[in-house]
Amino acid sequence: MAYIEIDHRGLEPQEPVVRTLDALARLEGGDELTVLLDDEPLLLYPELERRGYDWKVEHRDGFLALRIREEGADE
Numbered sequence: 383m384a385y386i387e388i389d390h391r392g393l394e395p396q397e398p399v400v401r402t403l404d405a406l407a408r409l410e411g412g413d414e415l416t417v418l419l420d421d422e423p424l425l426l427y428p429e430l431e432r433r434g435y436d437w438k439v440e441h442r443d444g445f446l447a448l449r450i451r452e453e454g455a456d457e
Contacts, residue, residue: 383412391420399426414451
C-alpha cells in the first residue's frame with residue numbers, strides 16, 4: 383500500500399480534475415491518493431462516487447487536501 387500526494391494548486395479549472403482521474407487510474411489496490419487543491423473540486427465528487435472511491439476533504443491553511451481511496455478500503 384502506498385500513500386501518494388500530488389499538488390494541483392495553481393492549475394487552471396478542470397486540469398486538477400483531469401490530472402486526479404489520471405493519477406487514480408495508475409493506483410494499485412489499497413493505495414491512497416492525497417490531492418492538494420486551491421478550491422473544492424465539486425465536479426470531481428460525482429465521478430469519484432461513480433468509480434467507487436471514498437474521499438475525505440481536509441481544510442488546511444489556505445488550501446484543501448482531498449484524500450481518495452477505493453471504497454471500503456481499511457483505514
